[in-house]
Amino acid sequence: MNSRPRYRFEQFFATRRILSLQPAPDGESLLFVSDISGQWNLWQVSSQGGWPRQLTLFTENAARAGIFSRDGSRIAIMADHHGDEKFQIYLMDAVGGWPEKITDRPDVQYSLAAFSPCGRYLAFSGNAANPQDVDIYICDLETKETRQVTPGGGLRYAFSFSPDGSKLLAAQFYGNTNQDILLIDVASGEIRNLTAHEGREVKYQPGPWLKDGSGFYFVTNEGREFNGIAFYDLEADKWSYVVTADWDVSGGVLNADQSLMAYVVNEAGRSVLHVIERETGRRLALPELPIGVISEVDFAGRDSRNRLFIQMATYKEASTIYVLDLSAGTLTRVTESMLGNIPEEVFVAPELVYIDAHDGLRIPAWLYRPHGIEPGAKVPAVVSIHGGPEAQEQPGYNYGGFYQYLLSQGVAVLAPNIRGSTGFGIEYQKRIHRAWGGDDLKDIESCNRYLRSLDWIDGDRIGIWGGSYGGFATLSAATRLPDLWACACDFCGPANLITFLQSVPPHWKPIMKAWLGDVEEDRDFLIERSPITYVDQLKCPLMVVQGAKDPRVVKAESDQMVERLRSMGREVEYLVFEDEGHGFTKRTNQLKGYGAMADFLIRHLKK
Structure with missing residues (x-):
């Protein structure tokens, strides 16, 4: 080979690993998990970029995800110890807070789901009742009481509350290629299987609600080789596809007024971002993005500026967070991941x-x-x-x-x-x-x-x-x-x-x-x-x-x-x-x- 400058191993690995993006409800900042400190911790950064603020100081534990309450005043965190994947749930105030455990069962694996719209309740899943089952729990953050919502049996994972807080969207997991979507009444615990399909393997993965609670989007491959995005109309008790492609489609996130939907098409491994008008399907023109992998996209819940947060990696850049301003047509880097000074x-x-x-x-x-x-x-x-x-x-x-x-x-x-x-x-x-x-x-x-x-x-x-x-x-x-x-x-x-x-x-x-x-x-x-x-x-x-x-x-x-x-x-x-x-x-x-x-x-x- 021709003589070329050699760069050290440490230079290629001089990156800030980043995962688990979540915008603040007002869109002015976002949460992410990174190993900037040498261990996975939760950080917050302005949507304009700049040096982030470290929110957790774990050394032996590792933060894996963080989510805001609807008003942005609280943050729930999921973390484990020495990579044992026995994730526990923590809660902290968004300003001046310190993480306090909501769960304390080192023999149990919990998974974080969502805050209720009013912010008083936190839903999560875990195998606390029976090691072979995963059930859904709701914690009252005022009384600190936690109740089991599902009766046990099977693998059930909570996803989100309905806009009025009366229902939970959840998934029943049978395998990597076979799931159902459940609608659970929070008060009574009544479970309704919306996608029952005995004898067939079909993927169903819950997505965002409409603000009026009339239905929700989800990802499925029912009748298809590839995943598409569908909408479930609860009053009509039926659903139909809204986005399909000859590749897998993921995302299906909505902006604040729900006029726009963003999703990603996985073309043989390369991610292609699309943003459409939700009701007409008209595709918006977007600035050119580098060829790479988009792991997450999300709008902020109350942000009226139509800013889309994107977590993306390429062959020459580790996972990094950008903000795409759809009104201005600009793409702004929020985090910096490459530190090795390699051309x-x-x-x-x-x-x-x-x-x-x-x-x-x-x-x-x-x-x-x-x-x-x-x-x-x-x-x-x-x-x-x-x-x-x-x-x-x-x-x-x-x-x-x-x-x-x-x-x-x-x-x-x-x-x-x-x-x-x-x-x-x-x-x-x-x-x-x-x-x-x-x-x-x-x-x-x-x-x-x-x-x-x-x-x-x-x-x-x-x-x-x-x-x-x-x-x-x-x-x-x-x-x-x-x-x-x-x-x-x-x-x-x-x-x-x-x-x-x-x-x-x-x-x-x-x-x-x-x-x-x-x-x-x-x-x-x-x-x-x-x-x-x-x-x-x-x-x-x-x-x-x-x-x-x-x-x-x-x-x-x-x-x-x-x-x-x-x-x-x-x-x-x-x-x-x-x-x-x-x-x-x-x-x-x-x-x-x-x-x-x-x-x-x-x-x-x-x-």
């Missing part, structure tokens, strides 16, 4: 490619080619498998700069959306159900074959990396396709599907049979698909990274793989973070973990 031309834009699978299926993938490859030269590559598996690889600043650092070191990256990924239709997504380690593994083999077909890739220096399900896929590929890889790096992936099923969070267990399999009925199948079964076939160097507090893929999953390999004298590096869960909450751990994984891959691929 923009250093970053590599991905190319969308399609790879032919063994059965004729076309696999979408993002291919990143390092700059400066000399004619005739060949470079090493990493195949990156995303988690989920029902998630999507998109062209953002992925994994905190992990890809871009590898690219700067002359290592190419291929990041596919193998079968089971979201964003390419419901049938594509469902191909992973009860099929882990089957055709998805053949897709990974096809990705390896594709890389070997490129004249600038060294086929003898291809590694594989992934986290969570991607870690399982990495272990499967390394043990069952051992001749294809120069190295493999697993980040918190299951090694044994039987012990994985036995150790998942209790409220996951009711849905695991349809998703992955049953420990007793499918025992032989699960053994046949587990990487641990083929551990003796591993040939390449392996690195395993694990959080000791991980509630999804417990540490024992990684322990057993490492212990088996070491007992056979195989090369394996094992890095455990005692104060982390499923991923990294602390910035120091993020730097150490990704730094170690990048060093491992580069060390073995650039020999």
Whole structure:
């Protein structure tokens, strides 16, 4: 490769991670969660930008979300401890406040929902009554009394109060591709299933109410391959689609007077923003946005200026918040995420490619080619498998700069959306159900074959990396396709599907049979698909990274793989973070973990 300036690992990871955007009701500021302090905390910043104000001072706990009450005077917060995902609910005054716990059950996972319109009540969900069920609770913030609204049984998540506060919109969750929308009477607890659909798998996800309470918007794929936005008319007791596309549609947020609707179309992973007049469907002209990933859009509830808040990332910029003023047609950056002082031309834009699978299926993938490859030269590559598996690889600043650092070191990256990924239709997504380690593994083999077909890739220096399900896929590929890889790096992936099923969070267990399999009925199948079964076939160097507090893929999953390999004298590096869960909450751990994984891959691929 041509001689180019080299930038340090720390520069690529010198970002402020940002998530969970929520505008203040008046639109003059917004809440977001960031690790500016070194840990996830809640911050507030002016809509004009500037230095944000830190609202929480967590060090061992991690804030995950924050929401305003309707009048903006209070903030509810969700936080967990050392990444254990046992989220608790906190409440604080918006000005001069300090977070006080509303819940204090370290054995329970709660999820934050919404304030009532009057601000006195706070709705949330949790598995406090029965570890395998998720129920809906309402806390009276004046009396501090909390009551269970749903009677138990199933997985029920609250979303929002009706405009008059008498009803709750909620979702009944059966699986990633199957939900219902519930309408719950707050006083009586009566539950009405608005979307009952026995015998079929359909997604239904609640959205915003009309101000008069006559109905609400929601996202569904009823009768379609892709998600669209629909409206439910409560008086007529029927619904119809209002926005559809040949890709998934998300968002459906309304401005203050509800004359406008904003939504995002996911075009093969690239986000395209649309704003329309709600009643006529006429599309507004928008300023050009960079190609990237929009994770959230929202209007403020009482803001009359028609400002749309956007959280967005690109291949050269980590997640950042903008304000789009629809009246003025201007886009203003509110937060700054990139701190590494790296010139923009250093970053590599991905190319969308399609790879032919063994059965004729076309696999979408993002291919990143390092700059400066000399004619005739060949470079090493990493195949990156995303988690989920029902998630999507998109062209953002992925994994905190992990890809871009590898690219700067002359290592190419291929990041596919193998079968089971979201964003390419419901049938594509469902191909992973009860099929882990089957055709998805053949897709990974096809990705390896594709890389070997490129004249600038060294086929003898291809590694594989992934986290969570991607870690399982990495272990499967390394043990069952051992001749294809120069190295493999697993980040918190299951090694044994039987012990994985036995150790998942209790409220996951009711849905695991349809998703992955049953420990007793499918025992032989699960053994046949587990990487641990083929551990003796591993040939390449392996690195395993694990959080000791991980509630999804417990540490024992990684322990057993490492212990088996070491007992056979195989090369394996094992890095455990005692104060982390499923991923990294602390910035120091993020730097150490990704730094170690990048060093491992580069060390073995650039020999």
